[in-house]
Amino acid sequence: MLKKFLSDAKYYFWDDPYLFRICADQVVRRCIPESEMSEILYHCHAGPAGGHFSGNRTARRVLECGYYWPTLFKDANSYVASCDRCQRVGNISKRDEMPQTYLLPCEVFDVWGIDFVGPFPSSRGNKFILVAIDYVSKWVEAIASPTNDARVVVRFVKKLF
Numbered sequence: 434m435l436k437k438f439l440s441d442a443k444y445y446f447w448d449d450p451y452l453f454r455i456c457a458d459q460v461v462r463r464c465i466p467e468s469e470m471s472e473i474l475y476h477c478h479a480g481p482a483g484g485h486f487s488g489n490r491t492a493r494r495v496l497e498c499g500y501y502w503p504t505l506f507k508d509a510n511s512y513v514a515s516c517d518r519c520q521r522v523g524n525i526s527k528r529d530e531m532p533q534t535y536l537l538p539c540e541v542f543d544v545w546g547i548d549f550v551g552p553f554p555s556s557r558g559n560k561f562i563l564v565a566i567d568y569v570s571k572w573v574e575a576i577a578s579p580t581n582d583a584r585v586v587v588r589f590v591k592k593l594f
Contacts, residue, residue, distance in 0.1 A: 454501050462501035473500055474512045485522075488513040544568040547590075549581040563589055 444455050445464070452464040465473060477483055477494040486494070488510030495505060502508070513519055546568060551561035559577035563585060566573050574593060578585045 456496070456501060460496075460499075462496065462499050465500050465502045470502060470508060471512070473498070474509060478509070478512060479516060479518070485516065485519050486513075539569060541570045542567050542572075547586065549578075551581065561585075565589070565593065 446453055446455075453461050454464055455461055473495055474491065475483075477498060478491040479485060483491075483494075489506065491513060492506045492509035495501075495509065544567070545565050547563070547565045549561050549563055553560055553562070556577070558579050561578045561581045562575055563578050563581075564573065564575045574589075576589055
């Protein structure tokens with residue numbers, strides 16, 4: 434116990450009237466007495482710039498403001514768990530969250546992926562395969578072609594539709 438105390442003591446220094454700690458990220462933060470903890474947690478969680486975020490985010494906010502105490506993360510999580518507004522509103526779980534991607538309604542054969550594959554060894558004069566896949570139904574159409582140019586694609590699409 435004494436060993437831990439002495440090894441931790443090198444991270445603290447006194448600048449009257451406050452005690453400061455050099456944290457792991459090399460930022461000097463003021464150590465807070467118990468009498469000020471709840472007020473700081475209030476301002477970082479529920480104050481005008483607070484935002485009612487989670488306990489971990491509130492604790493990070495306290496650290497960003499330049500304050501420190503050993504049980505900061507535990508106290509911030511307890512504070513958030515006792516916040517009336519947070520308990521009434523609650524968080525939206527991942528299961529209930531709306532998908533973030535916009536879904537475009539599209540019908541079968543509306544959207545196609547078309548590409549050439551090859552070159553392959555020549556077979557009946559054909560070296561390439563033009564493949565078209567419908568994104569909705571996954572229907573595949575393919576033709577062999579001697580070249581991989583735009584004329585082949587235009588003829589293929591005209592024949593397809």
